[in-house]
Amino acid sequence: xxxxxGRRALITGITGQDGSYLAELLLEKGYTVYGxxxxxxxxxxxxxxxxxxRIQLIPADLADQVSMIEAIxxxxxxxxxxxxxxxxxxxxWRQPLLTGDITxxxxxxxxxxxxxxxxxxxxxxxxxxxxxxxxQETPQTESTPLYPRxxxxxxxxxxxxxxxxxxxxxxxFAVSGILFNHESPRRGLEFVTRKVTDGVARIKCxxxxxxxxxxxxxxxxxxxxxxxxxxxxxxLQQDQPDDYVISSDRTHSVRDMCEVAFSHVGLxxxxxxxxxxxxxxPAEVHLLLxxxxxxxxxxxxxxEVSFEELIRxxxxxxxxxLKGQQGAR
Numbered sequence: 001x002x003x004x005x006g007r008r009a010l011i012t013g014i015t016g017q018d019g020s021y022l023a024e025l026l027l028e029k030g031y032t033v034y035g036x037x038x039x040x041x042x043x044x045x046x047x048x049x050x051x052x053x054r055i056q057l058i059p060a061d062l063a064d065q066v067s068m069i070e071a072i073x074x075x076x077x078x079x080x081x082x083x084x085x086x087x088x089x090x091x092x093w094r095q096p097l098l099t100g101d102i103t104x105x106x107x108x109x110x111x112x113x114x115x116x117x118x119x120x121x122x123x124x125x126x127x128x129x130x131x132x133x134x135x136q137e138t139p140q141t142e143s144t145p146l147y148p149r150x151x152x153x154x155x156x157x158x159x160x161x162x163x164x165x166x167x168x169x170x171x172x173f174a175v176s177g178i179l180f181n182h183e184s185p186r187r188g189l190e191f192v193t194r195k196v197t198d199g200v201a202r203i204k205c206x207x208x209x210x211x212x213x214x215x216x217x218x219x220x221x222x223x224x225x226x227x228x229x230x231x232x233x234x235x236l237q238q239d240q241p242d243d244y245v246i247s248s249d250r251t252h253s254v255r256d257m258c259e260v261a262f263s264h265v266g267l268x269x270x271x272x273x274x275x276x277x278x279x280x281x282p283a284e285v286h287l288l289l290x291x292x293x294x295x296x297x298x299x300x301x302x303x304e305v306s307f308e309e310l311i312r313x314x315x316x317x318x319x320x321x322l323k324g325q326q327g328a329r
Contacts, residue, residue, distance in 0.1 A: 010034045010077035012062060012110065013084030014055070017186040018126070020047035022081060022229040027054055029233075034075040036060045036084065047186050062106030068113040072121070079236050081124045082110050085156075089130065092152035099151045100158070107159035111166045111174065119172055122236045125163040127176040128156045129221065129247070129288045139291040142178065142245055164243070173241045180221040180247035180290040182228040183310060185317035192254060193222065193314065200261045201318035203272055205326065212276040216255040219287045223248040224305035224313075234299040247290020248303055260311045265319070 009026050013019045014035025026033050033055045035048070045052060060071035062084055072080070085103040086092060092099040107125055114121045132140045133149035148154045160176050167174040183193040192213065202208035223246075231246045262269035295301045305313070 006030075006032075007079065008032045008034065008075060008077045009079040009081065010036065010058070010072065010075050011081045011083060012036045012060075012106075013082070013126075014057070015044055015048055016083060017047065017184055017188070017225050018083045018182070018229055018232075019081075020051075020186060021184070021226045022083070022232060023048060023051055023055055025229055025233060027051060032056075034058050034071075034077060036062075036071055062102050062109055065109045065112065068109050069116055072113045072117045076118070077121060079122045079124070080110065080114060081126075081232060081236075082107060082159075083126045085126065085159075086152070089150050089152045092150050092155070096151035100155045103152060103155035104158035104162075108162050111162065111172070114172065115166065115170055119170060122173040122241075123163070123166075123175070124232050124236055125159055125174065125176040126232075127160040127163075127178045127243070128153070129178060129180040129245075129290060131157045131160060131178065132288060135287060138287065139247075139249065139289040140245065141291045142243055142294060160243075167241055173236070175235045175241045176243040177228075177232055177235055178243065178245045178290075179228055179231075180223065180245070180288060182223045182225040182246075183314065184225040185314050186225070187314075193257065193311070194318075196254070196257050196261050197311065197314040198318045199272075200265060200267070200315050201322050204265045204267065204319065205322050207322065210272050210274055211258075212274045212278075213254060213258075214276065214278075216258070216273070216275050217253055219251045219253045219289070221247045221249070221251050221288050221290045222257075222307050222310065223303050224310045227303040227305055231295060231299060231301045234295075234301055238299070242298075244295040244299065245290045245292050246295055246301070247292045248307060249290055249292055250307060251287065251289040252307055256307075257311055260308050261315050264312045264315050 058071045060067040086099040130153040131146045134147040136145040187194045199211035258269040
């Protein structure tokens with residue numbers, strides 16, 4: 001393992017779920033942490049407010065090549081973690097061009113900036129299990145053929161392969177983590193896990209009477225985001241760059257999630273959950289299940305939080321948040 005003293009890291013997407021957990025991890029390891037943020041009239045720093053005085057935020061944008069070059073020149077990082085993306089799958093159908101530009105071409109801009117400024121920088125690309133889409137084999141490994149089923153998935157495939165291309169063409173230390181679904185109390189409310197756990201908390205607190213969801217039979221491999229950012233860091237500490245599937249190696253349906261979440265607060269999910277076709281995807285991804293044997297063997301990575309523990313943790317966090325809001329009124 002590399003010595004982390006005096007190490008500098010630059011994170012795109014630092015204000016997101018993964019970015020905030022990764023920043024915490026790197027700070028614990030003694031890194032100087034820089035985060036890229038887009039210039040905006042509204043600041044969304046709630047996930048990093050507790051560490052904002054310990055990190056340095058740099059204005060830049062994955063849509064703008066010059067700003068990425070300047071960000072890397074000014075911070076001189078040894079590691080760059082590209083976590084920024086238009087990452088909500090349903091939005092990718094409504095905004096396919098934006099999704100392609102940021103989630104796909106944005107990766108090229110980050111890699112080009114590294115190639116131009118300092119090719120010795122180590123680069124992590126956040127690839128996604130959504131690249132497997134219409135799965136060609138189960139479970140999915142690093143060599144499973146990709147068959148994306150959304151503009152988001154297609155853009156992630158581009159980002160994944162351009163990372164491989166720069167690694168092989170320019171000898172960059174560039175890796176991709178093919179992360180399966182990873183959640184936490186910091187997940188956005190638009191994602192199904194938070195939609196469920198927030199919905200359960202609201203129903204328990206008497207603020208809501210039902211929970212409308214899409215396909216209850218859709219199956220995913222869900223893990224805890226804090227476990228998964230540890231894998232990102234491990235990938236950049238290896239002697240050779242390579243790509244890894246990061247997953248819990250277990251699959252659960254949305255129905256399973258509802259059962260765990262509602263039972264945790266003593267409720268019967270079937271009395272409250274309504275399957276609504278409005279929330280079905282145009283092209284559904286029915287089953288995702290990872291095989292993370294390579295990461296477990298080569299990186300020594302093992303997830304510590306189970307699916308059931310994760311859902312209960314998220315329900316408790318949403319209950320605490322809502323009770324706090326009610327108490328403040």
